[in-house]
Structures are given as C-alpha cells and as structure tokens.
Amino acid sequence: MSDEIYSRIMYGSEHFSISSLPGMKERTIILDGFSKTYAMTGWRAGYGVMNKDLAAMVAKLMTNSNSCTNSFVQQACVEALQGSQSEVDKMVAEFQKRRDFIVDGLNQIKGFSCKKPLGAFYVFPNITKTGMESKKLADYLLSEAGVAALSGTAFGEYGQGYLRLSYANSIENIAKALERIDAAVKKL
Numbered sequence: 001m002s003d004e005i006y007s008r009i010m011y012g013s014e015h016f017s018i019s020s021l022p023g024m025k026e027r028t029i030i031l032d033g034f035s036k037t038y039a040m041t042g043w044r045a046g047y048g049v050m051n052k053d054l055a056a057m058v059a060k061l062m063t064n065s066n067s068c069t070n071s072f073v074q075q076a077c078v079e080a081l082q083g084s085q086s087e088v089d090k091m092v093a094e095f096q097k098r099r100d101f102i103v104d105g106l107n108q109i110k111g112f113s114c115k116k117p118l119g120a121f122y123v124f125p126n127i128t129k130t131g132m133e134s135k136k137l138a139d140y141l142l143s144e145a146g147v148a149a150l151s152g153t154a155f156g157e158y159g160q161g162y163l164r165l166s167y168a169n170s171i172e173n174i175a176k177a178l179e180r181i182d183a184a185v186k187k188l
C-alpha cells in the first residue's frame with residue numbers, strides 16, 4: 001500500500017512510485033486524493049488505484065462502509081483533473097517560499113534545528129537543545145504562544161526530540177508564529 005498523497009507537492013525532485021518498479025504494478029495499492037494537490041481537504045474525496053479484482057471488492061466495502069462521495073464534489077474532482085494544472089504549480093511554488101521562510105526562522109530559534117523537507121507542507125524541527133520533551137514543549141507552545149505544534153511522538157517513539165508544524169498558512173501568520181515561539185522559548 002503506497003500513500004502518494006503528496007506526489008505533486010515536491011520541491012526540486014520528481015515523485016517516484018514503487019508501483020513503477022518491474023512486477024510491482026499488480027502488487028501495489030496506490031492511495032491518493034484531492035485534499036492536498038487541489039486544496040480540497042474538507043471535501044473528503046480520495047481514491048485507490050489497484051488491480052481490477054481487488055478494486056471490485058474494495059468498491060463493495062466502500063459502498064457499504066462510508067457510502068458515496070456527494071455529487072458536487074465528484075464534479076469538482078473531474079474539473080480538477082481535466083482543468084489546467086497551473087494553479088497547482090503556483091500553489092507548490094508558494095509552499096516552497098513558505099517552507100524556506102519557516103525553516104530559516106526555526107533555525108534562528110534557540111534550541112531548534114530544522115532540515116529542509118523535500119515535499120508536503122510540514123516541518124519537523126529537532127528541539128532537543130531546548131531541554132524540553134516534545135509533548136511538553138508542544139503543550140507549552142499552545143498555551144504560552146498560541147501556536148499549535150504536534151509532538152513528534154505522535155508518529156512513534158523515535159519522534160521524541162521533534163515537533164511537527166504545518167506551514168499551510170500565510171507568510172504573515174507564519175512570521176507571527178515564529179516570533180511567538182521565539183519569545184516563549186526565551187522564557188524557558
């Protein structure tokens with residue numbers, strides 16, 4: 001099962017699907033959707049690409065578990081796929097600016113160290129040098145700075161020492177968040 005939801009939100013490198021390897025097409029279930037590439041998050045439209053026999057079974061399961069995607073969303077999905085893709089390119093270029101901005105900003109905050117991710121719209125800074133555990137720091141930033149960050153441990157034990165922040169927001173708001181994180185961390 002290959003989750004390829006961010007295949008179009010990549011910076012300077014091409015997406016690679018495991019299904020393109022010899023003999024893998026029949027053995028892969030690709031999961032994708034409209035939420036990210038077409039900014040249709042709330043509209044709940046996703047899809048799987050798999051071999052026909054399996055697709056027939058999955059269709060039965062989906063029809064009886066979460067029923068059907070409403071018709072206006074289906075129309076929007078057709079438009080998204082058939083229309084010009086230039087808006088997607090513009091959005092990804094904007095995300096790249098935001099990524100560079102937030103990574104540079106985080107690296108100036110004492111105790112934070114952040115690498116530049118090559119895709120999606122999240123950063124995963126290392127925060128060990130703040131001296132705080134991830135969950136405690138995430139809670140502190142929420143109450144003290146009004147900034148929502150997720151503890152790296154939400155992704156498993158090896159996420160200790162990291163935070164996850166989304167930069168799906170304006171540069172202006174990201175700047176405010178960075179200022180507030182910086183001020184809150186200085187009080188530690």
Ligand SMILES: Cc1ncc(COP(=O)(O)O)c(C=O)c1O
Nearest residue numbers: 003005033034035036041045046
């Ligand atoms: C890695 C990954 N896969 C899949 C999804 C699913 O997105 P949605 O439920 O909006 O289609 C997300 C959303 O955050 C994601 O981060």
